Amino acid sequence: MNRAICGAALVAVMLAVQGCASPGAAIDKDAQARAASEQPAAPKPEDFPSPDGAKWKQGAFPGTDAFARIRTGMGKDQVRELLGWPHFSEGLWGVREWNYLFHFRTGKSADYVTCQYMVRFNGDGVSTGGWWKNPDCALLAQPPAATPIPATTKLAPPQKVTLNADGLFRFDGASLADLLPDGRVRLERLATELRNNFRALHYVLVTGHTDRLGGDAYNEALSLERANTVRELLVQQGIDRKLIRTAGMGKRQPVVSDCEGTRSSPALLHCLQPNRRVEIDVAGEQ
The missing domain is CATH 3.30.1330.60 (OmpA-like domain)
Structure with a gap:
């Protein structure tokens, strides 16, 4: 009896995991409009999880072009294509928040700065925004364009x-x-x-x-x-x-x-x- 219950539970978990990995539904214009109109308040620093609680503790070194393409109204498949899987265990059902650990080189040897990034989703599974725990990380993720320096400048x-x-x-x-x-x-x-x-x-x-x-x-x-x-x-x-x-x-x-x-x-x-x-x-x- 117990063995049968355990077997059924294992099958349910496997199906759930497969479901999380399966492609999401297409996003219609109405869902995107709803996400754009929500304009939720930015999370506070204390709303971000402790880095020690990350499941994938190594984090990642992202390409800066990824953040240039992130927009409100994107589905989870689209966010995952740009940023990868979240680095924290976010649960299996009704997930509304993905958290990441991203590293950016400082230009000093192999040193880097670690930043936390959060993406939130609404009930349609559409993103309502992305935020950095430290706002300065936005400059590291999307450095400003270089300004040409006149040749006469000292x-x-x-x-x-x-x-x-x-x-x-x-x-x-x-x-x-x-x-x-x-x-x-x-x-x-x-x-x-x-x-x-x-x-x-x-x-x-x-x-x-x-x-x-x-x-x-x-x-x-x-x-x-x-x-x-x-x-x-x-x-x-x-x-x-x-x-x-x-x-x-x-x-x-x-x-x-x-x-x-x-x-x-x-x-x-x-x-x-x-x-x-x-x-x-x-x-x-x-």
Whole structure:
């Protein structure tokens, strides 16, 4: 009896999985119009699943042309053709949300930034929108077209400024309210130098880094939040937000790695201090 029930359950699961993999129905114009008219609110950062819960933890390196072709009103087959299968286990029936982990190269060796992307569907199985957890990821997915530079323009060599995070933020802090007075002054002075020393800025890349203490997800979030806070202060000081990109590398790019000592001991914290930093890469015309 139990064996028969188990056999029937197994068949049901197999049929369900096959059904999920089978081609979807054609999408009519009315379904697309309904999807376009819904205009749902964008998900909040807390609505995205934790990266640790991904079924396909490696994620993927997508082609940027895929996001140029994503539109509201697409069916699941069409979304899957462009983006692949979602990287999280989304369930079998009535699925309204697909979540992805996408990686984008930073241009520094093999380093990359990980971004989360969500596609939502309505009751017709038609997409109502796609969103990035970090809006800056949209610039990585669809980089702006390069602007031709006049031959007479004097280009400044790319410059890097490294700021000690311990001198910018209170311990474990990352918001504007956590900025230390001296840290705020340093960032305001940096913004003034950018305005005065560059006739035109091409880009400013702000990258947060942490030490190895703490979990991966925590350090990724902390480093990104600190980078975003630095960007906000630079914007307040007159730097164009569209020119500033942010990234959080967590503990993946340590400056020092041979520190010894018990966890969170003063000696270890002091040794690891160079790893807790914010790097600012600047390029522009002088």
